[in-house]
Amino acid sequence: MLTSLLPSRVEPYKLAARHERLEGLVPLNQLARLAEEAGDQTGDCHVVLEFGVDAQGRREIRGHLQATLSLACRRCLEPMPQPVESRFLLGMISDEALADELPASHEPVLVENEQLDLLTVVEDELILSLPQVVYHDEKECRVSPEQLVSKAEGSDEKAAPNDNPFAVLNALKSSGALKGKK
Numbered sequence: 662m663l664t665s666l667l668p669s670r671v672e673p674y675k676l677a678a679r680h681e682r683l684e685g686l687v688p689l690n691q692l693a694r695l696a697e698e699a700g701d702q703t704g705d706c707h708v709v710l711e712f713g714v715d716a717q718g719r720r721e722i723r724g725h726l727q728a729t730l731s732l733a734c735r736r737c738l739e740p741m742p743q744p745v746e747s748r749f750l751l752g753m754i755s756d757e758a759l760a761d762e763l764p765a766s767h768e769p770v771l772v773e774n775e776q777l778d779l780l781t782v783v784e785d786e787l788i789l790s791l792p793q794v795v796y797h798d799e800k801e802c803r804v805s806p807e808q809l810v811s812k813a814e815g816s817d818e819k820a821a822p823n824d825n826p827f828a829v830l831n832a833l834k835s836s837g838a839l840k841g842k843k
């Protein structure tokens with residue numbers, strides 16, 4: 662199991678020249694801006710960063726992150742676990758003005774004094790990957806959709822028949838019955 666922390670400060674040009682791969686954890690409770698956006702968090706974000714230089718000589722970082730955040734359900738406001746995952750491609754720039762020279766496939770990341778704060782990078786990407794709204798499944802939510810009917814916003818949220826817990830029981834019973842007949 663992976664337990665090492667991602668280093669917070671690195672020298673990204675050197676890492677790119679050596680095509681280094683960094684993998685590690687970022688404790689979510691270190692990320693203050695994420696807490697502002699999404700509430701207090703526990704646990705870790707799992708991060709993989711691959712540094713490299715592309716055919717055009719651009720120094721880049723291919724990244725992947727995964728975390729389970731605790732986000733408030735929009736209906737009942739209780740926190741619920743929400744997995745988030747993001748893949749990203751960053752192009753290193755030494756000056757904000759150079760951001761326009763990057764292709765659209767690359768998000769610019771500013772490298773100052775040959776240093777990069779990876780916690781900031783990870784936090785930015787986590788915030789970008791936050792879902793707009795999250796809801797519990799109806800049967801797990803403290804607030805039923807009926808209680809919110811007054812708010813009805815387009816009511817696209819079809820009440821699926823298999824949300825009925827008895828449907829599962831019935832299915833089990835009938836499959837058992839079928840076996841019995843053999």
Ligand SMILES: [Zn+2]
Nearest residue numbers: 734737797802
């Ligand atoms: Zn809820």
